[in-house]
Amino acid sequence: MAVDAILRLCGPEPCLIAVGNGTFRTGFNLASKHECFKTHFAKKARALGHVVVLVDEYLTSTMCPSCAAHDVPSRVAKPTRRSCVCLECGRWINRDSVGAQNIALIAERWMTDQTRPLPLERPPQALSL
Incomplete structure (x- = not known):
């Protein structure tokens, strides 16, 4: 259902x-x-x-979706159980909405130019010898 x-x-x-x-x-x-x-x-x-x-859900629950949309890395602080606040722009947002909006942002960016927003990219893997 x-x-x-x-x-x-x-x-x-x-x-x-x-x-x-x-x-x-x-x-x-x-x-x-x-x-x-x-x-x-x-x-x-x-x-x-x-x-x-x-x-890939890497960093989707820790980065501000508003700042990530503009390629500005900004982590969210979690002062309450259900709310987050961006340390850069000051936006308050529900904890579940942070991940959902970032996942939508990643999919939208991938469909338009096959890239991922810079703040939500994985660091390159170091080569091990």
Whole structure:
């Protein structure tokens, strides 16, 4: 029911759906409910013609989405359990919205120019000899 309700929000036209690619396991090394939902949701969305993009979640919950959109690195502080504040621009934002907005920003940037916003990039891996 939840998958159908979310997909109804997209409407009949194909749309881009960005999903975090984090993996969560149970203590018994089984897929979590989150992982099962994500797999089922992606399969059903693709069957309806939507484009589903899996996004690497690196730094998505720690960077301000407003600043990242302008390629300004700025971490958020978490003064309360559900709220964050940007140390650069001073914007207050819900903790869950930080990750969701950054995942959407990454997907949008990837679709336009195949890059990731600079503040949300992974550092290059050092070569080990």
